[in-house]
Structure formats: structure tokens, C-alpha cells
Amino acid sequence: GNSVTQMEGPVTLSEEAFLTINCTYTATGYPSLFWYVQYPGEGLQLLLKATKADDKGSNKGFEATYRKETTSFHLEKGSVQVSDSAVYFCALTPFTDKLIFGTGTRLQVFP
């Protein structure tokens, strides 16, 4: 079946630290992959996406590369800010109408 596995949170970092949030997936075929972000009290927002192997999605300093050989889509940022504190969801859409979400990883950034 189709599933997404994310690292458990919370991830706690100091401002300007390097961020990695791991995401691996299981899917039939070649799904599109996404990272969504949910700020406190808000809905989910698309952060970045990649639609085929070796594609790199990027936005607001965040990056993730679609790795077919390791079935991974890890989220990275070189220098986090307090304003990046949020919950991050990895997701895939396996050429159906549905999005399959991971459980979310809470990021807390302290000054």
C-alpha cells in the first residue's frame, strides 16, 4: 500500500541551526511528494513539492530532493529561524485523488 513515515518530534533547535526532518515513503508507481507546513492555529500550507525522481523542491530556504533509490524526501534548511516553528507534514499522492500524510513533525526553534 501507500504510506509515509516521518521522524518523531518534537525537533528542538537553536536559531541558525541546520534542520533535517526525515521522511520515507512506500508507494506503487511514481508518486508526487510534498511537504506541508502548519503554523499554530492555522491550516496546512504547501511548502514545496517534487513530481519525479531527482527533482528538488525548494521554498523559503527549505529544500527536499525526491530520492527514488532510497524512497526518501527529507526536508532540510541551512539556518532555521524562530518563525519556522511549526508542524511539518510529508505527503504523497500516488496518482489518485488522495493525499497520504505522515503523522507530522513538530519543530521548535529557540532564540
Added chain:
Amino acid sequence: DAGVIQSPRHEVTEMGQEVTLRCKPISGHNSLFWYRQTMMRGLELLIYFNNNVPIDDSGMPEDRFSAKMPNASFSTLKIQPSEPRDSAVYFCASRPLAGEGTDTQYFGPGTRLTVL
């Protein structure tokens, strides 16, 4: 462009009462999704519509839940009767079925439901 609009943003009700949540998708988006988010179960897809037609309602918890989409710009999720375990944040999302961005869902701000 306005995003997905949900109302109310917060709803507090007593057990046994009927609750109706509302959603207006982004104009031109003809696929609409209802999700529920809780700490225990995370984000769950309840039901989705394409062109106002329900496609998959397998996520609807039980007969107390019903959803309608009478036209392309409006959908409701109704819970009758409500129970405390229905307390959650309910999100609506939409996407286009053709053109650019068909694989991306756009979420509303959610309705926080508390059933006492």
C-alpha cells in the same frame, strides 16, 4: 485571490446537538476534501467530492456524519447528534481537476469544534 473559506472558525456545542460546518472552495477548484485533525489520530480524510459528486466517503466515521456539496462553491459537513469524541479541528481543502496544480490541495484555516 481568496483562499478556502471555512465557517465558523470555532464552534462550542453540547452533546446531542446538531453541528454544521461550512466550506467555500477556491474559485475554479472542482475537487473538495474534508479532513479531521486530532492529537490521537492525526489528519484523517473524511470525504471528498469531484465536480460536486461524492467520490469516496470511506473515512466518514459513522452515520452521524454527512456531507453535501450542492454547488461548486459550497459544501457542508454535518454532525447529528454530536458527541464529545467529535471534538477536533475540521479542515476543508480544494484543488483544480485540470490545468496547473492538480496535485496540490489548498487548505482552509479550519473549524475548531468542541463538544461538551
